[in-house]
Structures are given as structure tokens and as C-alpha cells.
Amino acid sequence: MLQKQVALVTGAGAGIGQAIAIALAENGADVACSDIDEAAARRTAERCAQHGHRTAAIPADCGNVASINAMIERTVKQLGRLDIMVNNAGITRHVRLMQLTEKDWDDIHRVNAKGVFFCLQRAAAEMIRQGGGRIINMASIAGRGAVGTSNAAYAASKGAVISLTKTAAQQLGPHNINVNAICPGVTVTDLHHRLMSQRAKDRGLTVEDVTREAETRIPIGRANTAEDIAAMAVFLASPGARNITGQAYNVDGGIVTS
Amino acid sequence: MGMLDKQVALVTGAGAGIGQAIAIALAENGADVACSDIDEPSAKRTAERCAQYGHRTVAIQADCGNVASINAMIERTVKALGRLDVIVNNAGITRYAYIMDLTEKDWDDIHRINAKGVFFCLQGAAKEMIRQGGGRIINIASIAGRGFVGTSNAAYAASKGAVISLTKTAAQQLGRHNINVNAICPGVTMTDLVNRIMAGRADQQGKALEELKAEAAKPIPIGRANTPDDIAAMAVFLASPGARNITGQAYNVDGGLVPS
Numbered sequence: 001m002l003q004k005q006v007a008l009v010t011g012a013g014a015g016i017g018q019a020i021a022i023a024l025a026e027n028g029a030d031v032a033c034s035d036i037d038e039a040a041a042r043r044t045a046e047r048c049a050q051h052g053h054r055t056a057a058i059p060a061d062c063g064n065v066a067s068i069n070a071m072i073e074r075t076v077k078q079l080g081r082l083d084i085m086v087n088n089a090g091i092t093r094h095v096r097l098m099q100l101t102e103k104d105w106d107d108i109h110r111v112n113a114k115g116v117f118f119c120l121q122r123a124a125a126e127m128i129r130q131g132g133g134r135i136i137n138m139a140s141i142a143g144r145g146a147v148g149t150s151n152a153a154y155a156a157s158k159g160a161v162i163s164l165t166k167t168a169a170q171q172l173g174p175h176n177i178n179v180n181a182i183c184p185g186v187t188v189t190d191l192h193h194r195l196m197s198q199r200a201k202d203r204g205l206t207v208e209d210v211t212r213e214a215e216t217r218i219p220i221g222r223a224n225t226a227e228d229i230a231a232m233a234v235f236l237a238s239p240g241a242r243n244i245t246g247q248a249y250n251v252d253g254g255i256v257t258s
Numbered sequence: 259m260g261m262l263d264k265q266v267a268l269v270t271g272a273g274a275g276i277g278q279a280i281a282i283a284l285a286e287n288g289a290d291v292a293c294s295d296i297d298e299p300s301a302k303r304t305a306e307r308c309a310q311y312g313h314r315t316v317a318i319q320a321d322c323g324n325v326a327s328i329n330a331m332i333e334r335t336v337k338a339l340g341r342l343d344v345i346v347n348n349a350g351i352t353r354y355a356y357i358m359d360l361t362e363k364d365w366d367d368i369h370r371i372n373a374k375g376v377f378f379c380l381q382g383a384a385k386e387m388i389r390q391g392g393g394r395i396i397n398i399a400s401i402a403g404r405g406f407v408g409t410s411n412a413a414y415a416a417s418k419g420a421v422i423s424l425t426k427t428a429a430q431q432l433g434r435h436n437i438n439v440n441a442i443c444p445g446v447t448m449t450d451l452v453n454r455i456m457a458g459r460a461d462q463q464g465k466a467l468e469e470l471k472a473e474a475a476k477p478i479p480i481g482r483a484n485t486p487d488d489i490a491a492m493a494v495f496l497a498s499p500g501a502r503n504i505t506g507q508a509y510n511v512d513g514g515l516v517p518s
Binding site (some may be wrong): 169171174178185219221222224227228230232233234235240243244245246248258 | 487
């Protein structure tokens with residue numbers, strides 16, 4: 001479905017980003033895998049390569065504009081073009097509102113909000129030249145008021161991504177660029193496991209206890225795997241989604257209905 | 259091998275436009291499809307096109323504003339095709355009218371099918387799905403239900419708002435039965451009906467049809483109206499295995515007219 005398309009996935013070294021990169025490759029795309037951890041980026045690129053398409057592993061800090069520019073330049077140099085940009089890199093930590101420091105806010109917003117903006121802007125510059133493209137931003141139901149979000153600065157950064165998605169879609173539509181966001185709900189990744197461990201420790205419970213507790217709040221009764229998010233990303237990159245833009249789609253088992 | 263092999267789908271309003279495109283796309287992806295329409299010959303025509311993909315089909319005449327007719331439609335689907343895994347509640351009506359010109363009859367006619375009909379199709383289908391251990395319910399709403407400025411009429415907008423709200427509550431209450439309930443909100447979609455309306459308007463205004471179409475596409479950020487196939491692609495995705503954790507959502511497919 002995505003033959004001859006070049007995709008760039010940030011934060012592709014683990015979790016949701018890794019699943020998306022692999023799913024895009026599985027559907028025919030050449031995939032550039034970027035991560036702040038070069039070894040992790042390389043591991044994902046190797047798995048993508050198993051599907052027989054070209055790949056690249058690119059170390060990049062998605063909170064640094066020069067690094068973002070270099071990442072996109074390298075993608076185009078190695079794979080020839082850029083059709084699909086998945087802005088997935090993001091960070092958080094488990095912390096209550098009154099404990100959030102200025103450093104927390106700056107660290108989180110540097111990557112999750114400002115980083116997404118400049119990845120989007122620089123990818124769009126390539127796409128405008130080429131006559132179109134698809135931009136997929138990873139937001140979160142935390143940006144839509146999901147109860148259970150621990151970190152208010154994280155929630156704010158994801159709200160920023162959702163709003164940016166809408167304005168960017170309006171302004172980039174004339175260039176045949178679609179901009180959408182995916183808002184995952186509870187998704188079982190290594191990062192999620194670390195957050196749950198912290199939460200369990202705080203409350204004197206086991207990780208299994210807090211996971212089960214989280215699942216009872218999900219109408220469909222199960223947490224996401226990273227593949228559930230990857231399926232949506234592949235759909236949004238596919239020909240059938242050519243008229244979808246400016247949207248933030250929740251994939252959350254019904255926790256937040258919107 | 260299709261993504262929806264061995265699944266049975268029922269599409270209401272399958273005789274034309276979006277419903278027809280959805281029925282055909284589901285069949286193309288491997289599903290057995292029951293095509294329902296108030297107009298039996300058009301249901302039959304769509305069923306014949308679905309049958310070209312080599313799966314079982316059935317054409318069912320039904321009035322989706324009548325609860326007895328809805329129940330009979332679902333019964334017949336299960337009898338003919340053995341089960342019910344996917345229902346697409348697509349049947350709907352509208353007419354162009356300014357708010358002050360809407361009559362009680364307009365309100366009743368529109369809400370009978372677009373709101374009450376969707377509810378009882380959903381409830382009847384869910385009964386089968388609970389028995390089977392799960393299913394997918396896809397309601398066709400509209401960006402009219404989300405405050406789109408170009409809506410055909412206010413009663414229609416209200417009926418589509420009802421569908422969006424119903425989708426959320428139904429998802430919450432049917433989740434424990436492994437039933438996913440979602441809505442698609444199409445934007446401007448060039449069905450045969452819309453094409454005919456536009457051709458008429460072009461004649462009236464002494465304009466070329468293409469000129470009128472270009473005007474309609476102007477406010478759309480992506481610069482083009484939907485074809486029915488754009489909506490069908492979303493319906494197939496929502497019915498597919500990859501969408502197993504999507505429920506309670508209303509997804510706009512509108513080229514960015516209403517970002518939400």
C-alpha cells in the first residue's frame with residue numbers, strides 16, 4: 001500500500017515509534033528510523049529492513065532545531081524524498097502538579113511541543129517541494145483531559161500538539177499535505193511499564209494491580225499494544241486517507257470519547 | 259485473502275452513494291455483505307456488485323425508520339448469512355431548508371430515520387453481537403453534527419448530533435461485550451445525489467457544473483471534496499482487526515473543514 005513512499009519516524013527506537021516504523025515497512029515504505037539513542041534506532045532499522053525495503057538509522061535530538069534539520073536532510077539524502085513524517089518522539093515522567101519544576105516543564109515542552117513543530121515545519125518544506133505528503137503527530141488522550149494523567153506539563157504539551165495539528169492542516173492543505181494527530185490511550189510499552197512501576201511503588205501495589213485497575217476504566221476492557229497505534233498510523237498514511245486532515249483521532253478503547 | 263474474511267456485514271442505505279461504496283469496499287475486503295435499502299431494486303444492484311468479489315450477499319428491502327422493519331432486516335441477515343459482525347448504520351435523509359422554513363413534518367421525517375432508526379438498528383444488531391461475543395458498529399454521522407457552517411438544515415444537524423452522542427454512550431455500555439461503536443462524520447461528499455443537486459443548481463445559476471464544484475471545494479483545506487470511496491476506506495479500517503481498540507469515537511473525514 002505504501003510502495004515507493006519514504007517515511008521518517010522519530011522516537012523509532014522503542015515502543016509506539018518502533019511499532020509504527022515496522023508497520024510502515026511491512027506495508028511497503030522505505031523507513032528512516034530516528035532516535036536519540038543511535039543503537040536503538042539501528043535495531044529498529046534492521047527490523048524494518050527485513051521487509052525488503054531501504055532503511056536508514058539516524059541519531060537525532062528532536063528538541064534541537066539544528067539536529068532536526070540534519071535528520072531531515074539525511075533522510076532525503078539517503079532515501080531520496082520524504083512522503084510521510086511521524087512525529088512520535090516524546091518524553092514524560094510520573095509527577096503530580098505541585099511537584100513539577102521549571103526544568104520538568106522545559107524538558108517536556110522542548111521535545112513534545114517545540115520539537116514536533118519544527119519537525120513538522122521542516123518536513124513540510126520538503127513536501128511542498130514534492131507536491132504533497134502526510135504528517136502524523138503523536139499526541140495523547142492526556143491532551144484531551146483524560147482522567148488519570150499524572151503530569152500536567154505533559155498534558156499541556158499534548159494539547160499543544162492537537163492544536164498545532166489543526167492550524168497546520170489549514171495552512172498546509174493547499175500544498176496537498178495532510179496533517180493529523182493520533183491520541184493513544186493506555187498503551188503497553190516499556191515506558192508505560194516504567195511509569196506503572198513508579199505508580200505501583202508509590203501506592204504499595206504491584207504493577208499487575210495498577211494495570212488491571214487501569215483496564216477496568218477502559219470501556220473495551222483492554223489496553224492498547226503499540227501495534228494498535230501502528231495500524232492507525234498506516235491507515236492515515238494510506239491512499240484511502242487522502243481526504244483526512246486536521247483531525248485528532250483517539251485510539252483508547254473508549255476512555256475519552258470524542 | 260481479505261482482511262474481513264468470514265465476517266458478515268449489514269449496510270443500511272446501501273442502494274446508492276456512501277452506503278453503496280461501503281458495501282462494495284467491505285465485499286472487496288472479504289466480507290459477506292447484506293445490502294439493505296428502502297428501494298429494493300437498488301439494494302439488489304449493490305448486492306450484485308458485491309457478489310462479484312466472490313462472497314455471499316443478500317439484498318434486503320427495509321424501512322430504517324420502522325422498528326418492526328429493522329428487526330426483520332437483522333433477522334433476515336442472520337438467517338441468510340449466518341451471523342452479524344459489522345453493521346453500518348448509513349441510511350439517512352435530508353433536504354435543503356432554512357431554519358425558519360422547517361416544519362414539524364420535516365423534523366419528524368428526518369429524526370425518524372437519522373436518529374431513532376440508527377438507535378434501533380444499533381440495539382437490534384448489538385443483541386446479535388452480544389450472543390456472538392463481539393462486533394463492530396459503525397454509524398454514519400456528519401460534520402453537520404459538529405457545527406459545520408454549510409449544513410443542509412438544522413433538524414438534520416440535530417439528528418447527526420444525536421448519532422454522535424449515541425455513539426459515545428453505546429460504546430461505554432457495549433464495551434464489556436467486546437462491541438466497538440464508532441461514528442464517521444463525512445464532509446462534502448460527491449455522491450450521485452449531490453452531483454444531481456449541483457447540476458440543477460448550476461443550470462439555475464447559468465454556471466458550469468465544474469465551476470460550481472470548484473466553488474464548493476474552495477473552503478476545504480485539502481482542496482477537494484470526498485468521493486464515497488473516501489468514506490468507505492474509513493469504514494473498512496474501523497471494521498478491520500487493527501481497529502480493535504477504537505471505540506466511542508467520531509472521526510471526521512472532511513478534508514479539514516471541521517478539525518476535531
